Amino acid sequence: MVKIAPSILSADFSKLGEDIRSIDKYGADMVHIDVMDGKFVPNISFGFPIIKSIRNLTDLEFDVHLMIEEPTRFVDEFIDAGADIITIHYESEVHIDRAINYIKSKGVKVGLSLNPGTPVSLIENLIPALDLVLIMSVNPGFGGQKFIPYSLDKIKEVKALAEKYNKDEMMIQVDGGVGTQNIKEINEAGANVVVAGSAVFRNGEIEKNIEALRKAVI
Numbered sequence: 001m002v003k004i005a006p007s008i009l010s011a012d013f014s015k016l017g018e019d020i021r022s023i024d025k026y027g028a029d030m031v032h033i034d035v036m037d038g039k040f041v042p043n044i045s046f047g048f049p050i051i052k053s054i055r056n057l058t059d060l061e062f063d064v065h066l067m068i069e070e071p072t073r074f075v076d077e078f079i080d081a082g083a084d085i086i087t088i089h090y091e092s093e094v095h096i097d098r099a100i101n102y103i104k105s106k107g108v109k110v111g112l113s114l115n116p117g118t119p120v121s122l123i124e125n126l127i128p129a130l131d132l133v134l135i136m137s138v139n140p141g142f143g144g145q146k147f148i149p150y151s152l153d154k155i156k157e158v159k160a161l162a163e164k165y166n167k168d169e170m171m172i173q174v175d176g177g178v179g180t181q182n183i184k185e186i187n188e189a190g191a192n193v194v195v196a197g198s199a200v201f202r203n204g205e206i207e208k209n210i211e212a213l214r215k216a217v218i
């Protein structure tokens with residue numbers, strides 16, 4: 001069963017607490033939290049205070065996606081704010097292996113994200129250390145973009161590496177442009193977690209939208 005991680009970047013921030021309770025109530029599997037610094041990506045989203053303010057609203061895992069330069073600088077603060085999974089971008093650290101090991105040493109799950117233009121082959125040696133690989137199916141920075149079709153090939157490549165290194169429990173997560181129109185083929189390609197922002201929060205119809213995603217993957 002594919003897991004659904006709503007991206008709160010698309011939530012209604014005038015009632016964020018209500019939206020967090022709704023995604024929990026209507027069956028989300030984790031909360032995807034997109035942190036953007038305006039440098040690594042051309043957008044700025046939110047940081048520690050927002051994450052702290054919603055932490056006690058749900059027991060769902062906080063899946064924190066760091067689209068920031070040199071994320072290792074702030075790992076401790078994101079953990080203090082409530083992160084359960086910290087995903088950093090391959091492109092955001094010179095010594096990505098050290099960054100991964102540092103996050104692991106803190107006892108939280110570690111994910112590695114690849115931009116659409118970054119080949120899967122570059123991360124093969126890192127697979128054994130990872131709890132999650134995040135395949136960006138849009139160029140990072142904004143919700144509501146269109147799914148990039150060749151992402152399906154990258155999902156299959158990551159799936160093959162997970163099998164090669166006996167990482168059956170590794171999360172293969174896809175992020176960007178996921179909806180009822182493509183969730184089934186994304187899951188069949190090998191993804192076991194999908195991030196969905198606009199597809200979940202569209203028109204504020206959270207229950208209906210999550211149900212439609214669940215139905216579309218059957």
Ligand SMILES: O=C(CO)[C@@H](O)[C@H](O)COP(=O)(O)O
Pocket residue numbers: 007009010032034065067138139140141142143144145175176177178195196197198199
């Ligand atoms: O990390 C990102 C964007 O950079 C994603 O998590 C988006 O926020 C997903 O939004 P949709 O494409 O599902 O609307």
Ligand SMILES: [Co+2]
Pocket residue numbers: 007032033034065175195
């Ligand atoms: Co994201």
